[in-house]
Amino acid sequence: MTDDLTRLTVKEAHRLLRLGSVSAADMVTAHVERIERLDPHVKAYLRFTPELWEKQAAEADRLIHEGESRPLLGIPIAIKDVLCVRGVETTAGSQILKGFRPPYTATAVQRLFDAGALMLGVTNCDEFAMGSSTENSSYFPTRNPWDLERVPGGSSGGSAAAVAAGEAMIALGTDTGGSIRQPAALCGVVGMKPTYGRVSRYGLIAFASSLDQVGPFARSVDDAAVVLSLMSGFDPLDATSSERPGMEVLNNYGAGVKGMRLGVPREYYDVKGIEPGVKAAIDAALAVLRMQGAETVDVSLPHTDYGLAAYYIIAPAECSSNLARFDGVRYGLSEVDAPNITEQYLETRRKGFGGEVLRRVMLGTYALSSGYYDAYYLKAQKVRTLIKRDFDEAFKKCDAIVSATSPTVAFPLGAKTQDPLSMYLCDVLTLGGNLAGLPGISVPCGTSDGLPVGLQVLAPQWGENVALRVARAYEEASQVTAQVADVV
Amino acid sequence: MLARLGIEPGDEAYYAEQLSGILEHIDRLQQLDTEHIPPTAQVVEVASRLREDEPRPSLTQEEALANAPAAVNGFFRVPSIQEET
Numbered sequence: 001m002t003d004d005l006t007r008l009t010v011k012e013a014h015r016l017l018r019l020g021s022v023s024a025a026d027m028v029t030a031h032v033e034r035i036e037r038l039d040p041h042v043k044a045y046l047r048f049t050p051e052l053w054e055k056q057a058a059e060a061d062r063l064i065h066e067g068e069s070r071p072l073l074g075i076p077i078a079i080k081d082v083l084c085v086r087g088v089e090t091t092a093g094s095q096i097l098k099g100f101r102p103p104y105t106a107t108a109v110q111r112l113f114d115a116g117a118l119m120l121g122v123t124n125c126d127e128f129a130m131g132s133s134t135e136n137s138s139y140f141p142t143r144n145p146w147d148l149e150r151v152p153g154g155s156s157g158g159s160a161a162a163v164a165a166g167e168a169m170i171a172l173g174t175d176t177g178g179s180i181r182q183p184a185a186l187c188g189v190v191g192m193k194p195t196y197g198r199v200s201r202y203g204l205i206a207f208a209s210s211l212d213q214v215g216p217f218a219r220s221v222d223d224a225a226v227v228l229s230l231m232s233g234f235d236p237l238d239a240t241s242s243e244r245p246g247m248e249v250l251n252n253y254g255a256g257v258k259g260m261r262l263g264v265p266r267e268y269y270d271v272k273g274i275e276p277g278v279k280a281a282i283d284a285a286l287a288v289l290r291m292q293g294a295e296t297v298d299v300s301l302p303h304t305d306y307g308l309a310a311y312y313i314i315a316p317a318e319c320s321s322n323l324a325r326f327d328g329v330r331y332g333l334s335e336v337d338a339p340n341i342t343e344q345y346l347e348t349r350r351k352g353f354g355g356e357v358l359r360r361v362m363l364g365t366y367a368l369s370s371g372y373y374d375a376y377y378l379k380a381q382k383v384r385t386l387i388k389r390d391f392d393e394a395f396k397k398c399d400a401i402v403s404a405t406s407p408t409v410a411f412p413l414g415a416k417t418q419d420p421l422s423m424y425l426c427d428v429l430t431l432g433g434n435l436a437g438l439p440g441i442s443v444p445c446g447t448s449d450g451l452p453v454g455l456q457v458l459a460p461q462w463g464e465n466v467a468l469r470v471a472r473a474y475e476e477a478s479q480v481t482a483q484v485a486d487v488v
Numbered sequence: 489m490l491a492r493l494g495i496e497p498g499d500e501a502y503y504a505e506q507l508s509g510i511l512e513h514i515d516r517l518q519q520l521d522t523e524h525i526p527p528t529a530q531v532v533e534v535a536s537r538l539r540e541d542e543p544r545p546s547l548t549q550e551e552a553l554a555n556a557p558a559a560v561n562g563f564f565r566v567p568s569i570q571e572e573t
Contacts, residue, residue, distance in 0.1 A: 103551040197532045210530060240534055309514045320491060327492070329564050334557030341569045342492070350494025358493055363507060365491040379517050381527030386520065388528060420506055421513055437531035461532060 005030035006166035007484045010075050010223040013169060017064060017074040024060035024074030024118060028053050031076045031120055035167045038487045043142050044152075044162040046081055048121040049088055056118040063116065071226055073116030078123045078168035080159050083109050083214065084203040085119065092205045093127040093137040093155075096352025097332040106203025107238070108172060108214040108231045115230045120168055123158030127354045128323065129179055129207045131155050132426035135417055136356045143413075144187060145485035146451055150410040153183030153426070156217070160187040163217045166484040170227055171217040176208050177311055178405075178430025180215045181442040185405035185454020188444045189482045190224045190471070191217045195461045196437035197242040198249070199228075200235030208318035211434040219482035221443060221472040225250055228464065242462075249464035257473040258293030262286075263398030267304035268429050274407040277448025282404050285445040285455045288478045289402070289470070299394040299401065301432065303386045308424060310387065311431045313367045313380035319357075320364030326352065359420060388436040395460045400470050403429055405442040405454035429456060439464040443471045444482050 005013070005027055016022045039045055053076070060074040079085060082092045084102035091097040105113070113119070126136035134142045134157025142157045144150040145165040152161040156173025160183035163171050173180040175193035184191025192215045199214045206212060216227040232246030264286065269279075286296055328334030328348030335347035353361070367376035394401060406426060416423040433440040438458050445455035455474060459466040475481060495503065549562055558565035 100555055103547055103554065195532065197534060236539065239537060240530070240532070242532070242534065303520075306517060306520060309517050312510060312514060313517075324492075328557060329566055331555035332557070336558045336565065336567070338567050340567050340571075344567050345492040346494035349492060350496065353493070358495065359503060359506060359510075361491050361493060362503065363510065366507075369490060375518075376514070378527055379522060381529060382522035382525040383517055383520060384528040384531070385525050386522070388531065421509055424510075435531070 006034045009220045024057040027074050027076055028057045038165050042145050042161050042165050044158045045121045046124050049119050052119045060116055070116035075117050076120050076169050077117045078120050078162045078171040080156050080173045081122045081125050082205045093125045095138045096326045100331050107200035107235045111231050123162055126155035127357050129155040130356045132423050138354050144410045145487050150412055153186035155179040157183045159217050160184050163189045164485050174214050176211045177434050178427035181405050181430050184442040186410040188452030189217055190443050192224045192441040195439045197240050199231045200238040200241045202237035206322040208315040221475050225468050251465040253465045253468040260294045261398040262294050262296050263299035263394050263401045264296050265299050265301045267301050268403035271407050278404050278453050281446040281453040292473055292477050297398050299397050301390040303390050306383050307432050310380040310383040313376050316360040316364030317367045317377050320361045384435050391436045400466050401458040403456050405456040409448050409451035433458050439467050441467045441471045
């Protein structure tokens with residue numbers, strides 16, 4: 001019976017909690033039991049936070065008893081290892097931050113705590129969110145709950161796997177080039193990246209500041225929508241935080257797709273390396289949406305072939321600057337007994353950073369260095385303009401853009417670790433949304449060879465409600481919903 | 489050296505080869521004529537915001553030093569920054 005509590009959506013759990021048929025403490029017990037049984041196989045979590053869940057569950061049960069209703073009261077959540085939680089070790093999947101206990105809590109997390117959520121633990125991710133498989137974690141790789149020999153995607157692979165395995169009802173991730181949407185697709189759950197500026201980045205360990213956004217993983221579009229609405233809205237502690245009201249993400253999102261125009265970019269539809277099974281699942285999803293009264297229209301994003309190249313200048317350039325702070329002086333790993341300060345920097349960073357971080361810092365430093373700045377960084381920023389204009393043009397012909405989230409289903413562990421470029425290509429359909437600042441959602445749309453496929457819906461900036469509307473209409477009409485994987 | 493990265497001796501060639509492959513892919517950007525295209529640094533229009541310069545609560549010295557690998561007398565301790573003469 002308690003195991004059933006780990007299969008609920010937030011909406012269902014909320015109802016049971018309010019009726020008093022289960023308590024927040026029961027929710028925790030059910031999830032902890034399932035984690036103890038499955039996580040040794042899935043390895044979604046890096047660490048657990050009993051000191052938080054005990055306190056938060058007791059508080060939730062007290063509030064429920066007093067008749068208070070909050071949207072996430074008693075709901076168990078997991079947090080990616082890049083979002084600071086006061087007093088809880090937060091390491092960005094890296095050795096260089098081992099032992100770091102933040103003195104403050106990220107705004108996005110705090111808002112979920114304020115809504116009554118219970119924190120179960122910290123989820124695994126690629127080091128500094130750099131990667132598409134969670135194999136770049138400096139601790140261990142996370143496994144895909146649907147096939148333990150395959151990756152969960154990344155970089156928020158631990159969060160996606162936790163939700164897919166019933167080890168959390170909601171998880172937070174971050175998306176810089178696809179790090180929420182791609183693992184959501186590969187694990188068969190819903191994942192949403194909001195418009196740049198919608199959710200505060202305060203307390204997020206920065207990777208690429210002009211691209212990073214925080215967003216939710218859930219097992220239904222409704223759950224993702226409610227969690228996103230709670231996290232959204234102005235925060236004076238993030239200079240790029242929008243003043244638009246957070247609740248607008250829910251505007252009219254249940255209205256269905258009748259009369260909507262859905263753009264199918266030919267460059268995405270026929271992207272190089274797309275698997276036939278993925279394409280078939282997308283074709284079937286488009287048919288469902290047409291049956292619901294949407295019109296699909298042919299659109300073009302002509303600079304798609306240049307997106308990856310622009311992204312792999314801009315993101316590493318920003319990361320090389322953001323990661324300069326890891327010098328062994330104020331926190332984390334340190335070679336404090338080095339003979340001089342330069343040796344301290346070099347040794348700390350040699351021991352603390354893994355291979356992918358080194359590659360990106362080198363690439364970014366090169367692209368920003370004197371003599372190469374115009375040819376690389378400035379050029380990439382100009383191409384970013386062209387990519388944004390592609391989307392602006394496409395959105396003149398359609399209300400939202402639909403495609404596969406990932407060209408492939410989950411791949412075996414180790415399949416792409418020796419060839420960085422092949423790993424980077426995992427994000428070819430998602431990183432355009434980051435470069436253009438768009439909101440995007442991935443929803444489960446069936447399987448290929450028994451593995452989940454994700455449908456991506458991109459909307460114009462501030463159009464989260466449009467993306468959610470298409471995703472929800474698809475979910476409702478197709479009856480394809482996120483399932484809980486039983487793993488073993 | 490500019491990036492202050494220490495690399496394991498012997499790994500230089502491994503990284504050089506991988507980075508060459510990535511740069512080769514990136515070189516396709518040069519095919520595009522961007523002479524009259526403005527760069528995008530910030531993708532969403534947000535007006536620059538300044539707050540009043542007023543004192544407000546922040547971390548205490550103790551909190552700021554709590555994660556320090558080495559602290560002495562309320563300072564972060566680092567190795568010598570100048571050569572001994």
